[in-house]
Amino acid sequence: MRKVYLDNNATTRMRGEVLEAMLPYCKDIYGNASSIHQFGRPARKAIDGARADVADLLGAASAEEIIFTSGGTEADNFAIKGVVHALRSKGNHIITTAIEHQAVLNTCKFLEKEGCKVTYLSVDKHGIINLDELKRAITDKTILITIMYANNEIGTIEPIEEISKIAKEKGVYFHTDAIQAVGKLAFKVKDINADLLSMSGHKIYGPKGIGAIYIKKGTKITQQTHGGHHEMNKRAGTENVPGIVGLGKAAKLAKKEIPEEYKIKDLRDYLYKGITSNIEDVRLNGHPEKRLPNTLNISFTYLEGESIILNLDMEGIAVSTGSACTSGTLEPSHVLTAMGVDAVNTQGSVRFSLGRYNTKEDMDYVIETLPPIIKRLRTMSPLYDKK
């Protein structure tokens, strides 16, 4: 059976070049990068090189603005908690959005219990925030604005440059969770003018368990992981050398190949066209244009998402859904709900997230496989016959 992986916003397949780059650091070069002897020195050198490659991808002014973490979630936690701790005497108000990833939302919820006030900005039907609402939300107690660059579920891209402009005017730090944007969109941190930015390795064809946070020079942030003097005294713990090397390699490849990522848009639009010309009552979730080139989130009205993805899985196609049943909490997608998508269409949402390994043949296979599944499930749905 053909296998088609369309869940690249969940994780990507690691590139062969990345694995090759990592292998020596899993085997012969095993020294602790903090050791000054011959076993440690090459590890240190590799970390320095990877830091420069990540800084280059992000367009950072210096490699010292990059701190390696265990992944995107830790980067988000560090950015938000770190700023809140550092600016405690200045204020306690955070502004974020209703559609952030759980790594940001649940960090904010935790901080609310610790006495922070959090504003969750609403979004329009395409998932874009309202800049006036953001301006109005800022008070003299606001210490951080944290807004994602692009949404993981629907791919909508937020007006990051306008947001950071507003933040700068008010003298408030701006953090962006760019985990889905890095490697897919060409940008430089100095252009988007972010003070802090989170990224992850495994979303850009790199390894899992590694990520990074960009901290603009001079940004006040309190260390969250205490221990040794690693990562310029910002994040303690013996460095994950193979992971860091892998992230560096993935970053280097991503910088070179971002134009290829944009080409994925053609495949994605071909898939969308193929689906909508064969199946009725399909709605697109997310912005029609301001959207990640690889992301297609659509609702198959009258159906529940898990029943669709299980059927697709049986045919070798891997996708994900915003339905309550697969969330682990039995809550439907908070992103679609915040966009005002009704309950039925939220339950019936399916995310196709493409990657560099997908082909036109993959798309044709999905276009051909989906209609009978949707038809069969709809004959089973009590909502469909009311139509």
Place this chain on the structure above:
Amino acid sequence: MEGQYSEKVMEHFRDPHNVGEIPDASGIGNVGNPVCGDIMRLYIKVDDKEVITDAKFKTFGCGAAIATSSMVTDLVKGRTIDEALRISNMAVAEALGGLPKIKMHCSVLAEEALRSAINDYMDKKKKKSAG
């Protein structure tokens, strides 16, 4: 999640039994709502000896919701109303070789759909004898 479904659940999900409607149903049960993610409609046909001769369903929901609908309609066929009332959600789940903990509510929904259909049948019968 889906990875934890038993073989029996997957069997009923892949090829559900008793999908459809009974145009002259003796009772129809409607339970659930789209917010929680599951809606079940269960039809029963009851003969004059109070035996359920046929059962069908239509379900909007996840794999477990479809499998429990399929199983509960299998279980009630040939049972009397009294016997059917004793079919619990646990019996449905057990017949499916168990359900993931987070999906147990689907078996509860199946039991509720069955009760709702039986209540509808009883109401109709009452109205008929009163009329």
